[in-house]
Amino acid sequence: MPFLVFLKSFEDLLYELMSWLVFYPRTLWRSVRHPLEMMARGEQELKEPPQEQFNDLLSPPIFLLLTILLAHGFELALIGNSDLIDKDGGLASLISDNTSLILFRIVMFASLPIVVGAFSLWTLGRPLDRTTLQPVFYAQCFVTTPEFLFYSIAGTLSRLENDWAKLGSAVLLLAGTVFYFGVQAAWFKRELKRGWGIGVACAGAVFVITILLLAFSALLFAGD
Template structure:
């Protein structure tokens, strides 16, 4: 009976994602700053009362990356080149599960560096406890960015010209939307002007992008 109850709890948890994923996505796109502030507030509650009406931020990011991977497969992307490559560090990525983990690490650089930058700009010492709230908030902002960049990239690699254009526009729009959300977030937390907030957002975005590309190249080049 304990085993059956565990299966029932797991089934409910997974099926509830079908409801709460689009709810969380819509709230994040529509009101990014409010959703990120909500993440800070929820972490102050007891563990059982946190994120009861949305997905928790890390799970939201994981599911978004899973969807991008599923879309790529559905569009006939075939076997990812990194998975197909069996030499060097690429040998560590042998299936879709390890590829998902690899993508998660790359995109998690953005929340990590954004959160770190915010604490440093406010003169707050870095600790695990202090880094967690801004990191969770940043996972909310990063998930739509990762989803739409991934879907846009998959569309851009199809043979249909219209889909290629749509994918390019979607990916560029995702970057623009992400930088806009970050600008608003930095402006709110640092009490700075819009120009300074934008510079902070662009600086950290560039740092995270360079780090992600550098790590990816280690697995591609051999």
């Protein structure tokens, strides 16, 4: 009997993992094509029973996690190991291999939607607790993940000694910034039911918070 239970669990796990081959590109495409709709779904789906949530998509945290893993794999295939692994200064000494680097990136980039989500609740005048923060965190994952993918690929391309790669890096960096800023502005405009001026101002604050978090992380892990 325990063996049959194990087989059933393995069967469910295998199906779930293989289903990501279908639902990851769908989730990515919809997040880029219809970001506001996806942010709304990120909030609304949590009201459904757990077994009915995100039936045709990846859940936002899994979506972010897989994107970090894929971006890391792209970096390994194109460049090799990150320079951060070989650095000794600061907290970089804690990163000794690709596993620890992936864990660091998961923590760093998952902190963006949680911090921005908390700021969003404050801006919207909503209470901050575990119940109210989770839907906003899920919504923010859908806009943070494409931004991370743009920036990550741009960072990898920038390390290539090729003019076209560097141009592509600049284009992706600009595209990621415009996408993230524009979606945040539209989202705050919709949620606050105010004009574009307020939406742009809130998006600007979110963008500054994002840059400060990334800069702070970079300083902590700066090596010699």
